[in-house]
Amino acid sequence: MEIKKIRIGQTITDYYFGASLSQLKNVADKKHSIILTDEHVFEACKSKLKGWNTIVIKAGEEYKIQQTADTVIDSLIEMEADRKTTLIGLGGGVITDLAGYVGAIYMRGIRTGFIPTSLLAMVDASIGGKNGVDVEVYKNLVGTIRQPSFLFFDTSLLQTLPTAEWQNGFAEIIKHAAIKDAAMFRSLKEHDAAWYQKKKSELAALVRRNALLKTKVVQLDETEQGDRKLLNFGHTLGHALENQYELSHGQAVSIGMTYAAHLSEALLGFKQATALVKLIDQYGLPTYADFDRTKVFDVLKHDKKRERSNLHYILLQKIGKGVVHTLPLTQVKQLIEQI
């Protein structure tokens, strides 16, 4: 187990790489910790959770809402959680977002730690302190930005992950490569998801590389004034699609990246759109899609990245070099209609 102490803003977060869930007792005190998890993860990790206090909620993005936060808070009261309690989120992005949010508002903030169990949560969702819940069709409309006290990476937890979950993770990994890491883009081209699933140490190294890549972006810009916006590559359109259609986050982001690549082509002369679309496809993710432009742009109007009638849209100059562009909503709509 490797420990890395990383400062983001005022908080120091301990990153435990190459960890195993059975070592959690060395990181958090059983008596003063409460683990928040979902039914699926609880079932899968049951034997390792003996003796830990747990709050188990239903699994699924549809439960990432205020009402669930309310019931978690009720459970914390019942369990007499106080300012010395650590709330540990064990699960995918829904769980770490919820745990981070409840931990930020319960008693105006208690200690939190995350144990991501999905590839997406390991490389993206659990990192950077953004937390929250969805409101109606608007993702993460309510939440805070607050760093956890620790992040605990046990890649053996990924073994039972369904295919769709692997895809979700790889969508964000491809995103990282596209905006910041051309070398990783090249090595991703040489393999596919099935290869990484078999190669334990290569997978652990990929997770570590992506977790640290995202961390570095967040470190330099915790409150998303500049560079952190790059992480929204594929997400502006992606979020709008995700809530209008039955798409996973990874699928929606992949379609978003595809259209953003073509916008980059039209606006910045980006030349590697075909290569990016090919890589997305290679990892089993969708690219082009038929969607109701009017409906989706109606959701975009409410996107958090919107300021008045402009969108902060993330484009690529080349692979490894993302840039933030401010575009009128109407122009984005026009260009996307042409693709």
Added chain:
Amino acid sequence: MEIKKIRIGQTITDYYFGASLSQLKNVADKKHSIILTDEHVFEACKSKLKGWNTIVIKAGEEYKIQQTADTVIDSLIEMEADRKTTLIGLGGGVITDLAGYVGAIYMRGIRTGFIPTSLLAMVDASIGGKNGVDVEVYKNLVGTIRQPSFLFFDTSLLQTLPTAEWQNGFAEIIKHAAIKDAAMFRSLKEHDAAWYQKKKSELAALVRRNALLKTKVVQLDETEQGDRKLLNFGHTLGHALENQYELSHGQAVSIGMTYAAHLSEALLGFKQATALVKLIDQYGLPTYADFDRTKVFDVLKHDKKRERSNLHYILLQKIGKGVVHTLPLTQVKQLIEQI
């Protein structure tokens, strides 16, 4: 109108003293602002609110709950509030606490400003960035600490305040004097609430002095690691009483201060308990009370100030000198039973 820029933590808050509601347009942009207020305040200020976007909720502490925050968030979505919007709380402590909380979590934080309309809100509740909602009997169990961008003091708004509201304010003013300001304690002894109600400039000066006193305490200790705890003088027992009995905040805190004065006598040899109790009484506030010890201590067990079985209890060495003591819950209970 006097403007004072005050830094607390990472935020600079503009304090507007001697302001008038009609000058608000010079401080906030009508087009990008939304005023959150309650039915009573809206009715009283209607003519001055023409042309402002408003969200009006029902008046009363019983609406300081998550459900109200949820409906305010729904209204913000409908009004297309975005990251450039300022949410302005116009009202008493319930409104500024709610506006601060919703402003902290909507889109992970938008700009907020407070216009306190009660004496309590002006000298206490609107200052220091603590916000939140009540959960069941637990006051402010959920919330954040986040400073507003501006505070706007128009003491003419106090003219229509009912007597009970004046009392609430004076309870906190007496608290400030007791823990930090012996000179103010002496001048309070020479007057009463009715006198301040008549003397406009003395009232404005008293509000300013108390607002700045609280601000200074918060400035030195935003996250309540040390000195800020002093502001809880009278509040530990006070909060427990407030939710078990039909008491106003000021009444509950006054009873809390009375018992804390006697605890200070027993534990620290504090000699001015009688003088403090007399001043509380002089401002029309209650002192000794018959309450169900078992029920109230059951609530105390869940108090945010509790760490395991100890309470951080605020005591007085002398008037103007409050101190934090860590006391076992059982000892507090025993001593209070003897008073």
